Structures are given as structure tokens and as C-alpha cells.
Amino acid sequence: MAEPSTEDLAPPPSLFKLGGVLFWIGVFSFGGGLSGWIHRQVVHRYRWMTNEDFLSGIALAQILPGANVTNLCVYVGYRIRGSWGATMSLFALMSGPTVLCVLVAIGYHYVQDYPVLHACVDGVAAAAVGLNLRLGVVGTQRIYRMHRVAPMIAMVATFVAVGVMEWPLVPVVLIIAPLSVAAVWPRKGGAAHA
Amino acid sequence: MREDSSLSPYLALMSVFVPLSLVAIGGGPSIFAPIQKEAVDVQHWMSAREFIEIFAVARVAPGPGSMLGTLIGWKVAGWSGAIVATLALFVPSSLLCLAVSKVWNRYRGREWHAAMEMGLAPIGTGLMFSGAIAIFRMAQAGPLAWGLAIFVGAMLTWRPRMHPFALLGVGALVFNLDLWLAQSGLLR
Incomplete structure (x- = not known):
């Protein structure tokens, strides 16, 4: 798979577009795997960022304090659209899950006795870990290409x-x-x- | 939900989550234990049982696992509590991250910057894999979950254009199949 380089990048999106993409990632990130989702959309689908730049963001996000996903989101937003991009990305990513997790908590009592639902949730969560594993593979491939x-x-x-x-x-x-x-x-x- | 006109529950939420936001090195899971201690033993916001339930909800709901903080805020002071707790937990670390990103960006192109990027990236990747293991440890996941995650990672590596929803659906199906086999007594 060809690694996207700086020349292949698409022009930076509007703040609104950037926020929209991260909002939907947040909403549909059942079971987690958000870093994998963000990589998929921002690097591969929209080509707003190079793979290399993204991986350097991953390192920063993990080493700095705070949730890795929100740190990554801030870094990605900043690299794409500066400080406003970072602010927009963070709020867009977190607004959906903030509301949804409370709704799930409210509904939890009604559904906690259905084993089928538990199986769905556990299955989706386990599969979502695979999204982040994929990102680990991308990082490993990049290290391999360093030839060091x-x-x-x-x-x-x-x-x-x-x-x-x-x-x-x-x-x-x-x-x-x-x-x-x-x-x-x-x-x-x-x-x-x- | 509690009606509370005083500011104190919000201040209490902030006093717990702002410092934790800035010491959460290694991400959300690194502060789950202190959050539990504060919420259950120190602030008496909820029982240990309620905490475990909230923990389960945070894992299920969309968003990072740290939505745990949001749910604690909600338990303490309703929707406004949820928003205060979310901001308290995510804004301080995000500001720090933004500041570091800015400084980091300023020196882009320098030789030492490239070397630091090259030296730090493998650590990020190593931590990415560690995070996957940590999630399974926390969820006390069995071989089925491990196998599924590896399958999904392999599929996405082999066919990067494949939509993750399809694979998440496979996950739900496989776990239901397992449940059905267990209930029907064909296995175990």
C-alpha cells in the first residue's frame, strides 16, 4: 500500500467539515477503537494528513497526560486547521459520546438482562480493538521502512x-x-x- | 436526578477531575483506579456496585473509555454535572497537548526534530499494542475476544478499504453464536 506523502494531501477542509467528520466518528465509535477510526478517515479517506505525521501524533498523544484519543484529536485538529481546528475537533468528537453515554446509562437498567445484547456489545468491543491493532500494524510497517x-x-x-x-x-x-x-x-x- | 442550586457539586467534580486530567499519563485507564477511589470512598458519590455499572456503561457507549468521568458527573449533578465533569477531565490535558503540539510544530524540519519524531514514534506504536492488551485485561476477555481483535486487525491490514462496520457486525455475530452454543449445551 502506498504511503500518502505531503504532495498527495488534499487541501485543508473547512472547520465545519473537519468537525462533521470527527462528530460522526464519535457517534459511531461503539466499543472504542477511535484512534483507528480517526486514522482511517483523516489519513486514508480525506487525505488531510500524512501517515507519518499521524504516527508522530500517536506518539505524542500517548506520552502526554490525558485520554489518548482526545490528545490525538487535538493534535490532528491542530495540524489540519490550527488552534481552532483543534478546538473544533475536540468538541465535535466528544459532544456525541457525552450525550450518548448518559442515554445509555439511563437505558442500561432496561436492557441489562438481555444476554443477546451483552453478546453484541462484547463482540463489537472486541472487534473494535482490532481497529487499533490495525493502527499498530501501520506503525510497525513504518518502523520497518526506516531500515534501522x-x-x-x-x-x-x-x-x-x-x-x-x-x-x-x-x-x-x-x-x-x-x-x-x-x-x-x-x-x-x-x-x-x- | 438531584436538584442542587449550589455550585458545590460542580466544584467538587472539578477538584477531582482537573488534577486527574493532568496526571493521566498512559491515557484514561491509568486514572480509573483513583477515579474509583474518589467517587466511592472519598466523595461518596456512589456505591462500589454503582461504579462498576457505570464502568460497564462507559465501555459500551461510544467514545473513549474515559466517558466514565462524564457518567460520574451525571450521577452527581445530572446533565450539567455530566458536562462539567467532561470538560474538567478533557480540557486541561487537551490544552497541554495543544501547547506541546504548537511548540513541536514550530521546530518541524529541523534535523533534531526529525530524530525525535523517529525515536518517539516506535514508543507510540508499542504503547498502541499495549493499550489493546490492557483493554482485554480489564474486560477479562477470553480467547474468543483476542482472536476476533486479531482477525479484525488482519482483515483491515489485508483489505484497508473494508468498512469497519462490517467487521464490528461480525464481532457481534460471533459472540452471539458463542452465546447460543453455550446455551444450547452443544459446547462446554
Whole structure:
């Protein structure tokens, strides 16, 4: 699959259009997988952002405090339409779920005894994790294309430490990040090109 | 829903969620435990049972798992509580993220910026995979859920244009099939 580059990008959308796209992602994100949805729409469908830029946003969103999805949304909105884009994106993404989750809470008592519904919900939630796994694969493919060993090691080490061993994120990132950045730091006379 | 004319429930919600917003490194799940402690033991907003129910609703409803905060706000002070809690939980971290994005953007194109991007991206990807595992751990998911998620990830990698709704539908179907098999006694 060809990776979209800066030349292939579509012109930035209006604030209204950007908000509309994120609003519908929020509304239809049953079971989660929002980062995967945002990537799909913003990078692939509308080509408002490059894959590379998006992945750098993913890293920022995960490392900074706050929900990863809202951080990513702010980054994406900012890259597409500046500060107003970020504000619009965040409110558009969150407004639907804010109302819907309360409605679900109100309705929950009436439906909690139907096992079929529970099975639907659990099934959708499990499948939605797959959307984020897909995004992980996109990130891995990008690392692979760097043709460097260090980023691959950094990825696997982070995954094993945080995901498998369940070590706390902060010290893990504080140790791995400087090493990972140092390994790809431009050397004198040479340049770091991905 | 409680009618409360005083500002105090809103201030209480903000005093809980604003600080948590700024320490939630690793995303929403990293603050679920302190949220539970505050909501149940410290502020006495709800019983432990109610919290578990709200937790289940947040997982089911659209939006990030952190909608948990919205639901606590709703329990405490109705719709306005829901809005206050949502803003308190998401605005502080978002402002920080916006500020960092701005600074980050200013140095785009520099060599060291490219190196930092290249060095940090793999960490983001590693955390993405870790997040998937964490969700399943929290939901105490079985092999069926794992298999399904891997199937969906593989399908989308193989056929990126495939619509996710179709795959989410497959998820619902598979889990219902499993339920039906379990109830009919053909398995287990």
C-alpha cells in the first residue's frame, strides 16, 4: 500500500467539515477503537494528513497526560486547521459520546438482562480493538521502512515492558525514549532521514 | 436526578477531575483506579456496585473509555454535572497537548526534530499494542475476544478499504453464536 506523502494531501477542509467528520466518528465509535477510526478517515479517506505525521501524533498523544484519543484529536485538529481546528475537533468528537453515554446509562437498567445484547456489545468491543491493532500494524510497517534496528527494538521493548510486564509507563518511557532518540540522532556530517 | 442550586457539586467534580486530567499519563485507564477511589470512598458519590455499572456503561457507549468521568458527573449533578465533569477531565490535558503540539510544530524540519519524531514514534506504536492488551485485561476477555481483535486487525491490514462496520457486525455475530452454543449445551 502506498504511503500518502505531503504532495498527495488534499487541501485543508473547512472547520465545519473537519468537525462533521470527527462528530460522526464519535457517534459511531461503539466499543472504542477511535484512534483507528480517526486514522482511517483523516489519513486514508480525506487525505488531510500524512501517515507519518499521524504516527508522530500517536506518539505524542500517548506520552502526554490525558485520554489518548482526545490528545490525538487535538493534535490532528491542530495540524489540519490550527488552534481552532483543534478546538473544533475536540468538541465535535466528544459532544456525541457525552450525550450518548448518559442515554445509555439511563437505558442500561432496561436492557441489562438481555444476554443477546451483552453478546453484541462484547463482540463489537472486541472487534473494535482490532481497529487499533490495525493502527499498530501501520506503525510497525513504518518502523520497518526506516531500515534501522533501534526503532524496532524500542517498539518491542515498550510493548513488552508496558503491555506484557505491566510496568508503569512513566519510568519505562523515561528510559526508552532518550535511548531511542539517541540511536537515531543525526551524526556529524550525516543526516537522519527516514 | 438531584436538584442542587449550589455550585458545590460542580466544584467538587472539578477538584477531582482537573488534577486527574493532568496526571493521566498512559491515557484514561491509568486514572480509573483513583477515579474509583474518589467517587466511592472519598466523595461518596456512589456505591462500589454503582461504579462498576457505570464502568460497564462507559465501555459500551461510544467514545473513549474515559466517558466514565462524564457518567460520574451525571450521577452527581445530572446533565450539567455530566458536562462539567467532561470538560474538567478533557480540557486541561487537551490544552497541554495543544501547547506541546504548537511548540513541536514550530521546530518541524529541523534535523533534531526529525530524530525525535523517529525515536518517539516506535514508543507510540508499542504503547498502541499495549493499550489493546490492557483493554482485554480489564474486560477479562477470553480467547474468543483476542482472536476476533486479531482477525479484525488482519482483515483491515489485508483489505484497508473494508468498512469497519462490517467487521464490528461480525464481532457481534460471533459472540452471539458463542452465546447460543453455550446455551444450547452443544459446547462446554
